[in-house]
Amino acid sequence: MEVVYKKISGIKYALLNPEAIRKLSVVKIITPELYDEEGYPIRGGLMDPRMGVVDPGLRCETCGKPAGKCPGHFGHIELARPVLHIEFLPIIYDTLQIVCHQCGRLKLTENELDFAVRKIDRYKKSGRWTRAYKFIKKFVITRAKNRTKCPNCNYENPKVELRKPYRFYVIDKDGEERRMFPVEIRSIFEKIPEKDALALGFDNVNSRPEWMILTVLPVPPVPVRPSIILETGERAEDDLTHKLVDIVRTNQRLHEAIATGAPQIVVEDLYDLLQYHVATYINNTLAGIPKAVHRSGKPIKSLVERISGKEGRIRYNLLGKRVNFSARAVISPDTKIRINEVGIPVEVAKTLTIPERVTEWNIEKLKQYVLNGPDRYPGANYIISPDGKRFTITEDNKELLAERLQPGWIVERHLLNGDIVLFGRYPSLHRLSIMGHYVRILPGKTFRLHPAACTPYNADFDGDEMNIHVPQTEEARAETKYLVALENHMISPRYGLTIVGGIQDVITGLYLLTQDDTRIEFSKAVELVYLANPSESEIEKLVRFIKRAKEEGRDYLTGKEIFSVFLPDDLIFEEGGVKIEDGELKEGSIDALMIKSEKGVLIRYIYDKYGPRFALEWSYKVFLLGVHYQYLHGITVTPSDWDLPEEAMKKIREILEEADKKVQEIMDQYKHHKLPKVPGRSEKQVFENMVQQVLSEALTEIGEIVKKYAPISGTTLMAITKARGDIRDLAQIISALGQQSFRGGLIEFGYKKRNLSMFKPGDIHPITKGWVKSGYREGLKPYELFFHALPGRDALMDTAIRTAKSGYLYRRVAHALYEIYVHSDGTVRDTTGRVIQLLFGEDGMFPQKTHHGKLDIDGIIKEILKKVEKEK
Ligand SMILES: [Mg+2]
Ligand SMILES: [Zn+2]
Ligand SMILES: [Zn+2]
Missing domain, CATH: 4.10.860.120 (RNA polymerase II, clamp domain)
Known part of the structure; x- marks a missing residue:
């Protein structure tokens, strides 16, 4: 096929000329x-x-x-009578209202017309089409529409009406109406002089007003x-x-x-x-x-x-293309693969291939793949000769093809450990939704994802599916490795903290490990460290610690020491009660603030000092440590976690009774109109506010009691470390759920003057408006359950609607920002070079390079001072 290279200098949209349609046909x-x-x-x-x-x-x-x-x-159809082109209906309607039906001139004075033509010409020459359009709408159309009498021939024009879907009527002064057929409309449009058409935005060469009415239809x-x-x-x-x-x-x-x-x-x-x-x-x-x-x-x-x-x-077909060399499967978790790896089933690895060029260094290896064929892993599916011929490898021809292999041929081999692929989950709402992962071939039928990498994809394992794509060229693989790889995206460009991080058992595990009184005998300590995949130098550090402990007469390592095995020797860190000196955890314990995704200040710090690869490897090891310590220690959640001492329960009961009493008083006052007057509020509003105040105070007090008396347990551990849930959830289990609200207010609808038929009409007590006095443990009363289910259902429906809405919103935002970029001079521009911001974000800060949006100046100063001190 002959290839012709041409450069598009512009695109012109125009109406089809009937003569052109006939010529084309x-x-x-x-x-x-x-x-x-x-x-x-x-x-x-x-x-x-x-x-x-x-x-x-x-x-x-x-x-x-x-x-x-x-x-x-193309062919064509000669229409027996002209018909309206439906997509131009609004313009036809406008044009009918602004031209004189007798002489075809615009209902503008000669001066106005000259002005309009000049102005439009100027806009066109500078390519400001939107301005030209707005000007025609605002000036030409508005002026001419407001005139009935033609300034050129003095004809009194009738009123034009468009009746759905596409019938035009003219109504004269006397209210006499008459249908206006497209034939007549076309003959008026034909009369519009070139200059007047110009003022309407038609250029007379590529577009004429009468062409909006079809006389010939292209086929x-x-x-x-x-x-x-x-x-x-x-x-x-x-x-x-x-x-x-x-x-x-x-x-x-x-x-x-x-x-x-x-x-x-x-x-x-x-x-x-x-x-x-x-x-x-x-x-x-x-x-x-x-x-x-x-x-x-x-x-x-x-x-x-x-x-x-x-x-x-x-x-569907032009902006988006389906891609080959891709696979989709359910995901499941695996803490033992690297965070930037993806576990891939053998079956998938045998279908997806990578073209590898034969050289004298890899020819033996590739020959073996060809000999293995398409069914035995690791094998190959095709070979391609230097002149581009493709041969399918089969059981019968594989020996023959292996023989023919020469440097310069290409072998399409199976996926291997260490290949890099793109991994993504939809909806892809930010750039972290597609990242580069290294392949790890595993048995099974699912893709394996490290739980620490769930946050950027917003993935969980309740049946989520994800896609991989195998880049086919060296360039694509290089881009995947250096631009898209997961480790280069661990710090979120949205808030400047780590987006990969420990979850759940990792957090509680590390918290327990790094408690001040955690002591672990040497053999267990060694086992723990080995389970976390230590490097040579980390093993040396472990040996050092054991030696030191023995010298101090200990027969155990502290949890903090075990954690410190994985810290770099020169690490100095102090934040949130955690103090690390020369690579040893001295004070504080590791919790969500240090290692959880979207918090993770310790990971953030290590990333800064030692780079992405180290930070990722460090996280991987430390998370393994957390997981395994949690196995060793074991935490349980049982109903007895929710047992408070009788003393505490009594206090809670008292608080609720006290609140009841207060509510009763307020109700009495309300009935006798004795409540304080608040400007701008009705009596009812004042009453409700006061009641809610009392109830929420009671709930806060209950929360305090629970916090104070709750036994240390699996449940509280999760809340304290912020691994999962918080102490308020515990209060809801133990005592009261509190006020249920519906769209920001009390629950207040249903029957006349009451929510449910079980209440007396006109009852204003909070329990009839969604106040739930019971907790999950003892169980809810029927009406409480109803009130509790109500906002739950509302939220469910809302989510369904919101996802659809936010999908569309995302599309619009993405489209609006599509060609906007940060120029090398620091300004934000669009592709035509227009400046949109003089400085990116108006403060020149790239969130990914900040600590949660801030520059950590104190930290930098501290670090420098420490260095200076050391040098002395
Ligand atoms: Mg899910
Ligand atoms: Zn043909
Ligand atoms: Zn006229």
């Missing part, structure tokens, strides 16, 4: 019949072979090429609307062909009716029918027009639907 369609008795397309029909062919074996009668090679050629080539042969041998035509048949048939009948001088009413009906068919051929989604349907009742897909929207040609 290779056939005038004159019959609605498609095929003759032998099944051969009829000449002059809609499948005329001059417009191209889709059947194999036939040749196009215009260019002589067979199906697939011929791009197709798309056959390959645009191919027919398909069903399994039954029947031929099924494309929707467009069906619609065109309707148009041709109606057009023919209209033609005959006019020729034979049929009554006006018959002609008008046929005219309207033709208009309907042409309109729904172009756009079948118009409001107010009944949808054109197949015999089955399925609506016909129109031209507009083919092009626009999510499933249209542009967004």
